[in-house]
Amino acid sequence: MMLDAQIGVRRGEFDLDVRLQADAGSIVALLGPNGAGKSTAVRALAGLTPLRTGRIALNGEALEDPAADIRRPAQERDVGMVFQDPLLFPNLSVRDNVAYGPRRRGARRDAARRTAAEWLRRTSLEDLAARMPAQLSGGQRQRVAIARALATEPRMLLLDEPTSALDVSVTLELRHFLLRRLREFDGVTVLVTHDALDALVLADQVVVIDGGRVSQAGPPREVASRPRSEHVASLMGLNLLRGQSTGTTIRLDDGTQLVTASASEGDVFASFPPHAVTLSRGRPETSARNSWELRVAGLAPHGDAVRVHLAGAAQLLADVTPSAVAELELTNGAQVWATVKATEVAVYET
Known part of the structure; x- marks a missing residue:
């Protein structure tokens, strides 16, 4: 050394x-x-x-x-x-x-x-x-x-x-x-x-x-x-959630549930990138297993995308196109639905 x-x-x-x-x-x-x-x-x-x-x-x-x-x-x-x-x-x-x-x-x-x-x-x-x-x-x-x-x-x-x-x-x-x-x-x-x-x-x-x-x-x-x-997830530009896993279902620390594609047991972290988060103004009708109704807490340029900071039951980051910002009328305080497919979530032990 x-x-x-x-x-x-x-x-x-x-x-x-x-x-x-x-x-x-x-x-x-x-x-x-x-x-x-x-x-x-x-x-x-x-x-x-x-x-x-x-x-x-x-x-x-x-x-x-x-x-x-x-x-x-x-x-x-x-x-x-x-x-x-x-x-x-x-x-x-x-x-x-x-x-x-x-x-x-x-x-x-x-x-x-x-x-x-x-x-x-x-x-x-x-x-x-x-x-x-x-x-x-x-x-x-x-x-x-x-x-x-x-x-x-x-x-x-x-x-x-x-x-x-x-x-x-x-x-x-x-x-x-x-x-x-x-x-x-x-x-x-x-x-x-x-x-x-x-x-x-x-x-x-x-x-x-x-x-x-x-x-x-x-x-x-x-x-x-x-x-x-x-803190580390924020530096790396990832979403990070923590909870108790049983099979493919994680009960998050805030009481909500997250469904994953891989089974695990015990205390786990679940992470996924901002580009895996899809936003809509109404309740989504998709095959995505995970959805939250959240509030837009901030928007900032991020390369060719716009990074949307979301607050509510989960604190998430979502990357969307500038045209999506206009189409969804995303402004501070706007209510949106955020969805994430189970296959986009990585799960590992705490």
């Missing part, structure tokens, strides 16, 4: 207690809403925020352990960090920005520039070498910041919301850049994001943090397909 960390930090009323473990060459995504504790965790790993309790070890070496009075300063941790703001030196060229790390580690100027040239080549940024940061786009600045962090050849790379300040097209470009470069990195990468797509596309392991605690952790596909809390 290259990274083994128990991170205990207290800041005012906020208490963070998170366990992170990762092998060499792996990418761990910390996913969660603003204020969950993700950035505090990476700042602790970097040595910018001291631990109150716990221990951080990298490649078997303790970087911080309050109980043993060990705390390596940030500059001695062999860690590269990239923030949401690239923080490039405005008076240095791209080449000299990338050379800065090796220079700080004692390399002579010529050697540091050769290292920078090599990393610019590896990251396909050599055409930008002579430019100043003000001449770069937002995506280019972030790519240079990543190359600068990698040029120090760290054992751990920390990326704190690297795509959050970029527009959609630039985010897609940077995500592709990260996918290629991080697969070549033989250290541990910890990626902080509030975007589930970043986590699912880039990471080997997803750790969902909420309120300073890990609410779920596992491979991306498992977390995405089997959320274990409403």
